[in-house]
Amino acid sequence: MAKNSKRTTKQLASTAAKFLSDANSSKIKKHLSGSVLAQSRTTKQTGKKMESELSAILKSSKYDKDTKMLAASLLSQSNSSR
Template identity: 50%
Template sequence: MANNTKKTSPTVASQAAQVLKDPNASAIQKSLAGSALSQSGTSNQTGGKMETTASKVLNSPKYSDQTKTFAASVLAQANKERK
């Protein structure tokens, strides 16, 4: 499988770090934030389960713009060859 060399931007990484410290953030938001943050400055790629979660978030109207930003970042760093 080919590697995806995209990384989380410093702005999104900073927002993700803040969400992880927020006791009022939802579990899904923290999960996506953690995944996005783990891909900041590393060669980590999104796993299949997280890809599915991120896709569901992007397709649902119930999530905030910030949560969708994390989901989009996570999906952008997915392995392109995974089906």
């Protein structure tokens, strides 16, 4: 697997941590927040299967702007050669 040179910003990592601790956050928002935090200080990158799920989230009208923001961040850290 290729190394990821892109990193989650401290501001986004902080926001993701808040979503994780918020009892009112949706399951998908918490899932994406965990992924964002996992990529914040490592060379982990978004996998191919996750790319498809993230794309569907961005295209859907049922997700709020915060969920789409997390999805966009994760999608930007995917392998660009795919």
